[in-house]
Structures are given as structure tokens and as C-alpha cells.
Amino acid sequence: MSDTAVQFLSRPLTAQPGQPLRVAAYSRIAEAIRTKLLQPGSLLPTETELGVMMDVSRTVIREALMLLEEDGLTRARRGVGRFVADSLPRIGIEKIRPFDQLLGGSELDVQVKRTLAEFQPASEFVAPGIGVEPNEDCWLWESVLIRNGEAIGHLQENVPISAGREPDSGKKAGSGETADDGDWLAAAADPAGRTSLAPKTLLEILAERPGMSLGPGECQISLSTAGPSRAKLLALRPSDPVLVLTQYVRRAGKPFYLAKCLVAAKAGHLSVMQSS
Incomplete structure (x- = not known):
């Protein structure tokens, strides 16, 4: 070195x-x-x-x-x-779905338990995936995915703060703003229940928004271990293996959404949707 x-x-x-x-x-x-x-x-x-x-x-x-x-x-x-690594990971262009749908399917219901929704500085990894500068504030949503009463996945989702602004609002979010400054995502994320929205993944909420045309995207798959903090959330040992699904979505041709989902082995069979 x-x-x-x-x-x-x-x-x-x-x-x-x-x-x-x-x-x-x-x-x-x-x-x-x-x-x-x-x-x-x-x-x-x-x-x-x-x-x-x-x-x-x-x-x-x-x-x-x-x-x-x-x-x-x-x-x-x-x-x-x-x-x-010999080459750095790229941001890709495959079709994807919200992880609760991917891990659930037509017969299994996956609940989304939101544990965090706040502004955080974008890391060196997150920033290019959502089209912002490193250390620029962005939305971070964290959730635990639960199936049949058992935690099977830990999900982190990131989008720019501007994702929660109406196109005609004329407002630009900055690091000094709070989650109450005219942001509809803040209302959707509010754990106090100010809205009637059921807990959902951030991607699912975005996809349901009128005029929010998303895609294309990609899901990258790798293998890792749970680690101390996430092991507690998933009732695992830190050394237990987990599948890491890293999901990118573009909007209007630009990086917009980035998620990382750790899936425990107890989740069982995983179906990955593919298109030609």
C-alpha cells in the first residue's frame, strides 16, 4: 500500500x-x-x-x-x-419488485415492521445509487420483514429527500429541514399513525404514487453474514449466513432508489423474477 x-x-x-x-x-x-x-x-x-x-x-x-x-x-x-475488488459494482437496469412481495408471493403474507424513517447523510455507496452527493441528506427507511410471526429479512431503503416533494412545490430540501417540512413521505413514514397508510416498503409506497413512473432497475445478489446489530433483529447469530439483495431503481433515466435487504436462511426458497 x-x-x-x-x-x-x-x-x-x-x-x-x-x-x-x-x-x-x-x-x-x-x-x-x-x-x-x-x-x-x-x-x-x-x-x-x-x-x-x-x-x-x-x-x-x-x-x-x-x-x-x-x-x-x-x-x-x-x-x-x-x-x-477487480472491478467496482455498477448500477444496473433490470426489472425488480418490492422485497415484501418477492419474499411473500401469492400464498405467503409478509408484514413490514418499520423501525426507522429519517434523514441521514448519504454514504459513499448510497450516494451514486440515488443520484446525490456523498454526505448530502437523504431518506433512510429501515424495516424488518416478518412472515408467519418470524423475522426473515432486514431492509434498508434510500431515496433523495426530493422524492417526497411534489413536483410543483418549488421547495428544495436541505440538511436543516425536518421530516415535517411539507414532505408526503414523512406522513407515510410517521410511526405515530397520523395517516391511515398501512406499513409498506418505501418502494411500494413510491410505486403507488400518481405520476411516479419507476424503472428500469436491477437486483444484485451476494452472500454475507448477519453481523452483531442485524443478527439481533433477525434472531440470528452474528456469524449466521444471510443472502444480501441490493436493489437499484432509476426514475426518468437517473439513479433514484437504493435498497439492501438481508434475507435469513430460514426464509427458505427464494423466487427471482426474470424477464428477457
Whole structure:
């Protein structure tokens, strides 16, 4: 690894308000990869080495590296170490469906239990997927997908703040705004129940909005482990395997929506819709 890369990774690490430290570590390493300070195919420093450089714990680094692998920026070789991916993941153009529908189908009902809906700074991974700049505020919705009373998936969805604005509102959201500043998505997300909307995934709510023409999109599939925080939500062990479904949707030809869904093995058979 070059001296320039070491200096970049060793800069003081600070998290944005409301942002976990693992996300800040993820963003720092992701930026080094995207700017090729860490060359494609190169071996990454160990967890201990990265922890010393960035002055954070190995747990923070381990979770950041897990996110990097989930997002296709790195790959692991058992007994050797972690490597920068040979090529960065692209934003694609396949047809997709909301994950509750994908995991449910015609015979199984999947409930959406929303656990979070708020503005957060877009990470290095999220930003290009929804067409905003890194650290620009965006919507983050988190939900647990429940089937037959059992949690089978953890879903994170992101869209630009502008997604909740009417086209003729003339308002531009910024980091100082709150979820009550004329945003119809804020009403849909409100856990206090100010509206009659049943809990749904963000993608499903967007698709039902008049004039909201979505697509095309893509769903990328990879394998990972649950990790400490998400394992609790899914009643798993941190080391248990999960399927990672990363979903992109465009609107008017531009990146608009990005979701990541961790699916537990107990979800069973998964059907993936394909079109020619």
C-alpha cells in the first residue's frame, strides 16, 4: 500500500450526526477504493492495521469491511485476507419488485415492521445509487420483514429527500429541514399513525404514487453474514449466513432508489423474477 493511501486512511475519522462510526470507516475505505488510492485487486491491510491507522476498534473495522464486501467493493479469500475488488459494482437496469412481495408471493403474507424513517447523510455507496452527493441528506427507511410471526429479512431503503416533494412545490430540501417540512413521505413514514397508510416498503409506497413512473432497475445478489446489530433483529447469530439483495431503481433515466435487504436462511426458497 502506498504512503499516500496510508496518509489518507490515517486522517482523523469523524462520523456525521446520527451516523454509526462503522459507516464513517466504510466511507473512508470506499473513497480510497473509488479514487484508486487502493488499487483494484490489491490486498487490504488487516483489521488490526486498519484499526490503528483510523484509531478505531477492530469491531468497527470488521463491520465496515463486512459492508464493503456486501457492496461488492472488496472480496475475501479464506486464509489469505481481503482484497479490493477487480472491478467496482455498477448500477444496473433490470426489472425488480418490492422485497415484501418477492419474499411473500401469492400464498405467503409478509408484514413490514418499520423501525426507522429519517434523514441521514448519504454514504459513499448510497450516494451514486440515488443520484446525490456523498454526505448530502437523504431518506433512510429501515424495516424488518416478518412472515408467519418470524423475522426473515432486514431492509434498508434510500431515496433523495426530493422524492417526497411534489413536483410543483418549488421547495428544495436541505440538511436543516425536518421530516415535517411539507414532505408526503414523512406522513407515510410517521410511526405515530397520523395517516391511515398501512406499513409498506418505501418502494411500494413510491410505486403507488400518481405520476411516479419507476424503472428500469436491477437486483444484485451476494452472500454475507448477519453481523452483531442485524443478527439481533433477525434472531440470528452474528456469524449466521444471510443472502444480501441490493436493489437499484432509476426514475426518468437517473439513479433514484437504493435498497439492501438481508434475507435469513430460514426464509427458505427464494423466487427471482426474470424477464428477457
